[in-house]
Amino acid sequence: MPGIVSRLRxxxxxxxxxxxxxTGTDARPDGGTVTEGTRRERRGPIxxxxxxxxxxxxxxxxxxxxxxxxxxxxxxxxxxxAIVWNLLISLTDYQGxxxxxxxxxxxxxxxxxxxxxxxxxxxxxxxxxLIVAFTSATLVIGLALAILIDRGIRFENTFRTIYxxxxxxSFVVTAQFWLWMYNFNNGVVNIALxxxxxxxxxxxxxxxxxxxxxxxxxxxxxxGYAMVVYLAGLRAIPSEHYEAAKVDGxxxxxxxxRVIIPQLKGATISASVVLxxxxxxxxxFLYSLVSNxxxxxxxxxxxxxxxxxxxxxxxxxxxxxxxxxxxAMALSIIGPYLVYQYRRxxx
Amino acid sequence: xxxxxxxxxxxxxxxxxxxxxxxxDVSVSIDDGEFVVVVGPSGCGKSTTLRMxxxxxxxxxxxxxxxxxxxxxxxxxxxxxxxVFQSYALYPHMTVRGNMAFGLEESTDLPDDEIQxxxxxxxxxxxxxxxxxxxxxxxxxxxQQRVALGRAxxxxxAVFLMDEPLSNLDAKLRAQMRTELQRLQEDLGVTxxxxxxxxxxxxxxxxxxAILDGGRLQQVATPLKCYHEPANRFVAGFLGEPxxxxxxxxxxxxxxxxxxxxxxxxxxxxxxxxxxxELVLGIRPEAVEIGGSVTDEHHFGMTVDVVEPMGDENTVxxxxxxxxxxxxxxxxxxxxxxxxxxxxxxxxxxxxxxxHVFDRTSGRALHNRRVKSEDVxxxxxx
Numbered sequence: 103m104p105g106i107v108s109r110l111r112x113x114x115x116x117x118x119x120x121x122x123x124x125t126g127t128d129a130r131p132d133g134g135t136v137t138e139g140t141r142r143e144r145r146g147p148i149x150x151x152x153x154x155x156x157x158x159x160x161x162x163x164x165x166x167x168x169x170x171x172x173x174x175x176x177x178x179x180x181x182x183x184a185i186v187w188n189l190l191i192s193l194t195d196y197q198g199x200x201x202x203x204x205x206x207x208x209x210x211x212x213x214x215x216x217x218x219x220x221x222x223x224x225x226x227x228x229x230x231x232l233i234v235a236f237t238s239a240t241l242v243i244g245l246a247l248a249i250l251i252d253r254g255i256r257f258e259n260t261f262r263t264i265y266x267x268x269x270x271x272s273f274v275v276t277a278q279f280w281l282w283m284y285n286f287n288n289g290v291v292n293i294a295l296x297x298x299x300x301x302x303x304x305x306x307x308x309x310x311x312x313x314x315x316x317x318x319x320x321x322x323x324x325x326g327y328a329m330v331v332y333l334a335g336l337r338a339i340p341s342e343h344y345e346a347a348k349v350d351g352x353x354x355x356x357x358x359x360r361v362i363i364p365q366l367k368g369a370t371i372s373a374s375v376v377l378x379x380x381x382x383x384x385x386x387f388l389y390s391l392v393s394n395x396x397x398x399x400x401x402x403x404x405x406x407x408x409x410x411x412x413x414x415x416x417x418x419x420x421x422x423x424x425x426x427x428x429x430a431m432a433l434s435i436i437g438p439y440l441v442y443q444y445r446r447x448x449x
Numbered sequence: 450x451x452x453x454x455x456x457x458x459x460x461x462x463x464x465x466x467x468x469x470x471x472x473x474d475v476s477v478s479i480d481d482g483e484f485v486v487v488v489g490p491s492g493c494g495k496s497t498t499l500r501m502x503x504x505x506x507x508x509x510x511x512x513x514x515x516x517x518x519x520x521x522x523x524x525x526x527x528x529x530x531x532x533v534f535q536s537y538a539l540y541p542h543m544t545v546r547g548n549m550a551f552g553l554e555e556s557t558d559l560p561d562d563e564i565q566x567x568x569x570x571x572x573x574x575x576x577x578x579x580x581x582x583x584x585x586x587x588x589x590x591x592x593q594q595r596v597a598l599g600r601a602x603x604x605x606x607a608v609f610l611m612d613e614p615l616s617n618l619d620a621k622l623r624a625q626m627r628t629e630l631q632r633l634q635e636d637l638g639v640t641x642x643x644x645x646x647x648x649x650x651x652x653x654x655x656x657x658x659a660i661l662d663g664g665r666l667q668q669v670a671t672p673l674k675c676y677h678e679p680a681n682r683f684v685a686g687f688l689g690e691p692x693x694x695x696x697x698x699x700x701x702x703x704x705x706x707x708x709x710x711x712x713x714x715x716x717x718x719x720x721x722x723x724x725x726x727e728l729v730l731g732i733r734p735e736a737v738e739i740g741g742s743v744t745d746e747h748h749f750g751m752t753v754d755v756v757e758p759m760g761d762e763n764t765v766x767x768x769x770x771x772x773x774x775x776x777x778x779x780x781x782x783x784x785x786x787x788x789x790x791x792x793x794x795x796x797x798x799x800x801x802x803x804x805h806v807f808d809r810t811s812g813r814a815l816h817n818r819r820v821k822s823e824d825v826x827x828x829x830x831x
Contacts, residue, residue, distance in 0.1 A: 340536060340538065342534045342536050342538035343538050343540060345503075345505050345525075345532075345534070345538070346532070346534060346538035346540075347540075347551075347555075348504070348505065348524075348525040348526050349503055349504070349505070349525055349526070349530060349531065349532045349610075350526075350531075350551055350552035350555050350556065350600075350604070351526045351527070351552055351555040351556025351557075352526060352551075352555040353526060353555075356555060360551070360555075361540055361551075364540075364542040364543075365540075365541065365542055367542070
């Protein structure tokens with residue numbers, strides 16, 4: 103490939119001195135003909151630009167362009183460009199189908215409106231509860247499962263698969279059958295509880311319960327994932343650490359608490375980041391639960407609120423502002439993680 | 450501080466329907482404050498023995514007694530024992546201080562300041578007080594080793610168990626730590642069981658050594674006794690570097706007949722051998738004397754095959770004929786200043802008072818070298 107590029111450059115730059123180029127290529131069998139001193143006098147303008155870019159960004163900058171530039175541009179345009187555009191829209195007063203957004207008059211009116219809108223505040227609180235409760239419950243259950251499976255039980259692989267399977271289901275499927283299980287009259291949950299004389303409970307209809315019912319279903323789906331992450335972490339701890347702790351006089355419980363679990367810090371961080379991102383994506387689940395943008399009372403989150411404002415009410419600018427709030431929340435989760443990974447040299 | 454007694458200790462692992470006997474009827478009693486080195490080739494069951502004492506491995510049969518009380522049903526965390534692992538097993542998320550304090554926090558009710566005082570005292574003893582607030586990953590191998598030792602010492606346990614603690618160190622550091630460990634153990638006077646595959650460590654460190662092979666105890670005695678009066682051919686071959694020379698011989702009327710040579714023996718030696726005819730003749734390389742002339746039938750004209758100069762001494766491979774074969778090569782060591790080269794013809798003297806004779810089938814030692822009376826006193830009774 104670099105050979106082609108240099109030939110291309112030669113053609114464009116009008117460099118006809120092929121002898122010099124040949125010696126250059128001989129001297130650098132890896133094909134790096136960019137920094138050849140012998141040809142400095144005869145370079146064309148494109149080569150000069152390429153040379154200065156290479157000096158600035160490293161030796162392979164121009165040669166590697168065809169590989170990274172297209173995805174770079176596509177990502178830039180459709181992800182980051184869209185975010186910036188969304189931010190711009192959120193600063194306008196755009197609503198309805200009538201006119202194009204007016205970019206001449208930008209203000210934070212929509213954010214003020216969001217901060218005073220009780221619907222948005224409720225949705226933010228619900229999103230927050232969802233993230234925190236779902237993530238911590240999933241981590242705790244995943245850790246407990248991982249520790250149990252790591253104790254060398256029989257049929258270990260079978261159990262691991264069983265626990266991991268719900269993870270492979272789509273949100274839509276999970277939502278559908280939890281909807282049936284939570285059914286007030288003949289859902290399996292109420293029937294099971296009924297045998298103990300409890301209920302029936304209106305899991306979906308009761309606005310103070312529904313969020314927890316949703317969290318429970320999500321925990322059911324993702325604790326298998328947390329288990330796998332923790333299991334990998336546990337397997338990386340040498341068995342001598344368990345033995346040393348035992349000989350040191352620690353009971354099993356204290357051994358896990360003081361020696362093993364603290365060593366799972368890395369696994370906890372990566373699992374919680376992934377789980378929090380899933381929690382932010384709970385939109386799919388809530389949408390499938392009721393088949394529209396209006397989740398059951400008490401389970402509205404920022405994602406559903408945003409889509410509802412934008413596409414049901416045509417409050418484009420307001421929806422965009424909610425989207426930016428959601429984006430800021432996601433960034434505040436991902437950002438510290440990226441910094442942490444960068445400091446540890448993993449990025 | 451306590452005495453430790455292993456009584457017919459046996460460990461059988463089950464692998465499907467197969468039974469693997471890892472430790473077979475091992476009995477050793479270790480006195481209070483004694484340093485016993487358990488040594489043997491890999492897979493001989495030495496680590497399994499140690500792990501049974503630590504409570505990390507269940508006991509199939511037999512008894513472990515600590516100060517007269519059997520502990521094989523006591524949980525590991527309740528046996529007043531500290532162990533040093535080959536990989537050190539330092540807790541990576543704790544500082545050195547945390548690592549050393551952990552055992553005291555878990556196994557005693559001491560107040561925090563007393564724990565800190567003991568940790569600092571031990572760190573002082575091991576010359577590592579400046580490392581106390583570092584994490585194990587920031588330490589060199591030798592420093593980690595010291596911390597691992599400190600973690601055991603600070604507990605002031607009844608017994609120290611050490612599982613090849615020096616094998617991850619480089620040769621120089623290992624020699625240094627060997628001496629230091631010995632000094633520490635002597636100062637602390639804690640009963641210690643030390644497992645190693647390294648015969649130098651076994652010879653130099655232990656008050657007594659226990660040699661295991663294939664899960665069976667071969668000999669328990671002082672290092673010098675094991676060296677000079679091995680109980681069997683395995684012990685004789687395991688201890689010593691270069692290893693003892695062995696020749697298959699047949700006893701015919703006061704003469705040991707090997708494939709390459711004949712070696713007449715005195716009546717005293719012959720009396721030790723009894724009626725056994727299939728024998729193995731053993732001679733330590735350093736007991737072979739090179740030089741002089743053929744004066745009796747214990748001198749042999751030989752050819753130098755290979756010389757390995759070690760500096761302080763040369764390891765010389767001699768052959769009885771011209772061709773080096775399995776049965777006619779004799780390894781000898783000579784002083785390092787001595788000029789000797791391959792191809793040279795020399796006279797080798799195999800002194801009769803230095804030979805060992807073993808029963809070829811059972812491996813049992815029938816005759817061991819004679820040790821001069823002042824050495825005998827030093828070797829002492831078993």
